[in-house]
Amino acid sequence: MAQSQVTRLNPRKSPRQARAEVTVDAIFEATIQVLVSEGPQRLTTTRVAQRAGVSVGTMYQYFANKQSLFYAVNKRYLDVLAEKVESACEAHHGERIEQMIEALVTTYWLAKTGKPEVTHALYRSVADLDNQPLMDAFSARVDAASAAMFATASDTQFDNLEGVNLTLLTVIFGTVRSAFERNMPYADGQFIYQQLVVLCKAYVNVMRRQAA
Amino acid sequence: MAQSQVTRLNPRKSPRQARAEVTVDAIFEATIQVLVSEGPQRLTTTRVAQRAGVSVGTMYQYFANKQSLFYAVNKRYLDVLAEKVESACEAHHGERIEQMIEALVTTYWLAKTGKPEVTHALYRSVADLDNQPLMDAFSARVDAASAAMFATASDTQFDNLEGVNLTLLTVIFGTVRSAFERNMPYADGQFIYQQLVVLCKAYVNVMRRQAA
DNA sequence: ACCTGAACACCGTTCAAGT
DNA sequence: ACCTGAACACCGTTCAAGT
Numbered sequence: 001m002a003q004s005q006v007t008r009l010n011p012r013k014s015p016r017q018a019r020a021e022v023t024v025d026a027i028f029e030a031t032i033q034v035l036v037s038e039g040p041q042r043l044t045t046t047r048v049a050q051r052a053g054v055s056v057g058t059m060y061q062y063f064a065n066k067q068s069l070f071y072a073v074n075k076r077y078l079d080v081l082a083e084k085v086e087s088a089c090e091a092h093h094g095e096r097i098e099q100m101i102e103a104l105v106t107t108y109w110l111a112k113t114g115k116p117e118v119t120h121a122l123y124r125s126v127a128d129l130d131n132q133p134l135m136d137a138f139s140a141r142v143d144a145a146s147a148a149m150f151a152t153a154s155d156t157q158f159d160n161l162e163g164v165n166l167t168l169l170t171v172i173f174g175t176v177r178s179a180f181e182r183n184m185p186y187a188d189g190q191f192i193y194q195q196l197v198v199l200c201k202a203y204v205n206v207m208r209r210q211a212a
Numbered sequence: 213m214a215q216s217q218v219t220r221l222n223p224r225k226s227p228r229q230a231r232a233e234v235t236v237d238a239i240f241e242a243t244i245q246v247l248v249s250e251g252p253q254r255l256t257t258t259r260v261a262q263r264a265g266v267s268v269g270t271m272y273q274y275f276a277n278k279q280s281l282f283y284a285v286n287k288r289y290l291d292v293l294a295e296k297v298e299s300a301c302e303a304h305h306g307e308r309i310e311q312m313i314e315a316l317v318t319t320y321w322l323a324k325t326g327k328p329e330v331t332h333a334l335y336r337s338v339a340d341l342d343n344q345p346l347m348d349a350f351s352a353r354v355d356a357a358s359a360a361m362f363a364t365a366s367d368t369q370f371d372n373l374e375g376v377n378l379t380l381l382t383v384i385f386g387t388v389r390s391a392f393e394r395n396m397p398y399a400d401g402q403f404i405y406q407q408l409v410v411l412c413k414a415y416v417n418v419m420r421r422q423a424a
Numbered sequence: 425a426c427c428t429g430a431a432c433a434c435c436g437t438t439c440a441a442g443t
Numbered sequence: 444a445c446c447t448g449a450a451c452a453c454c455g456t457t458c459a460a461g462t
Contacts, residue, residue: 009342017425019425020426023426040338044454046455055428056428056429056456057427057456057458058428061426064456070343071343078350082350085358086353089360090361092361096366097367097416100362100365104361104380104412105405105409106405112392120392124337125336126341130221131282132395134286135395136395141297145297146297148301150309152306155308167407170387170404171383173386173390174386174388175383177389178386179386180328180331181340182347183348191375193321199379199383200411201313204309204310206410208309229444229445232446235446256434257435266446267446269437269439270447278437
């Protein structure tokens with residue numbers, strides 16, 4: 001089933017003449033433009049076709065359905081991202097581990113923040129479309145609760161409690177989500193969970209004020 | 213503008229009679245059921261109303277539009293989650309920092325993995341609806357590239373290279389996404405980026421094979 | 425080989441009519 | 444005060460007809 005879906009998402013036919021190739025590119029560019037400027041909800045087939053300067057019928061010759069427009073954008077985006085990470089990794093073979101870490105984080109960070117509108121458009125979750133205020137309220141509550149807890153730690157004081165708190169929450173929430181998206185087997189999930197604890201502990205041990 | 217949208221997302225009127233309250237609850241439950249069993253794409257107003265045993269018109273008396281169904285589900289979900297984190301935090305005041313970390317990670321992890329279908333349904337991003345194979349391919353490429361790099365580290369060997377690699381990628385990708393979703397000011401983003409480097413370095417320093 | 429656009433089924437939303 | 448469901452505008456998708 002998954003296989004047949006994927007097949008349907010792939011282009012229906014490959015352009016054989018020059019004008020067809022132009023058409024496919026125009027549709028692709030139009031999809032990104034509409035996605036970024038109007039948002040995923042207002043991305044309609046008619047709008048994309050109009051922006052691309054072709055009829056809806058033409059669009060459906062190359063994209064089997066609306067979803068495959070998303071698919072195409074996502075695919076190119078991920079391909080570019082994967083290439084960036086791959087070449088960054090190759091460029092740092094043989095270096096010290098801390099340099100590798102820095103290169104990896106920096107590459108990914110810059111790739112995502114480079115075109116923030118596109119990243120945002122692709123990240124927007126179905127349920128989160130108009131829910132930023134909800135997320136803000138949630139973050140505020142949790143930030144307050146955990147900062148208050150960390151302030152009472154019996155063995156530790158931080159020079160920058162707010163910063164450590166924000167980092168920990170962003171890392172924990174993000175990692176859990178990321179683990180979900182990878183659709184990991186149960187055992188891998190358990191492993192990540194344990195490593196997440198190790199990792200956060202290692203971080204606070206670096207960040208806590210050292211006894212004088 | 214954001215304000216007016218939020219207002220529209222809130223319930224149109226509060227139920228004043230018992231049967232109305234039953235109706236609202238039924239619609240809410242039906243929304244979750246349809247979301248989980250049919251997926252966000254097949255969540256139509258007619259389907260939800262039918263599942264709830266009311267007419268579409270009734271639904272629109274309490275929910276201004278389809279988005280506000282998502283909003284309601286998301287709101288309750290986040291409220292419950294925030295309460296869990298809050299009470300977990302309060303319960304660990306005064307303990308050692310490492311216990312706090314463990315409590316925070318565990319609480320969040322269990323809350324998310326407790327009802328994985330709901331979590332998945334709410335996490336699914338617009339662009340990712342049918343794109344799991346795309347994500348899988350991306351993960352495979354990046355995993356291979358970074359594992360190959362880490363294997364060549366001049367100053368470090370790992371007992372569990374695969375595991376460290378999977379953890380680092382999940383943490384880095386997740387944290388970047390999480391930072392995006394919080395819609396942070398630029399300075400906070402820069403801070404998180406720097407801390408992410410510190411945190412990953414601290415982690416590999418714990419995980420690397422110690423010189424004998 | 426490629427393109428068009430009217431036609432159809434379906435979905436979000438409304439509102440006059442009911443209890 | 445609450446509920447109904449036909450009606451309308453719009454969107455995804457198709458296909459007979461064109462170049």
